[in-house]
Amino acid sequence: MVKLGGLDANFEKLKQIDSLIIAACGTSHYAGRYGEYLMRELGCFKYVQSIIASEIKERDFPKKNGGFLSIS
Numbered sequence: 001m002v003k004l005g006g007l008d009a010n011f012e013k014l015k016q017i018d019s020l021i022i023a024a025c026g027t028s029h030y031a032g033r034y035g036e037y038l039m040r041e042l043g044c045f046k047y048v049q050s051i052i053a054s055e056i057k058e059r060d061f062p063k064k065n066g067g068f069l070s071i072s
Contacts (some may be wrong), residue, residue, distance in 0.1 A: 019047040019062035024071035025054065032071050 005013065020039065022032040032050035039048045042043060045067075053070070061068070 014067075017063050017067035018045060018065040020049075020067045020069060021056070021060060021062065022047045022048070022050040022069045022071065023053040023056055024050065025052060028071040029053075032069075035069075035071075 022036055024032040029050065029052055036048050036050040039045055045063070051061075
């Protein structure tokens, strides 16, 4: 069983995320792409996208109920 500290305290806020942006570079970006694929297959979010961190623009961020995941 995996337990990530700090997530339980914010569970209600995390449940409200509809759109997720995953930012990473290099090999981490490939992990993000795979995570994007899994989340789409499982229907975790209405919208999920993995972007190379240096290519992110302000317009890429969701305006409402969005989340941001950075992988390093």
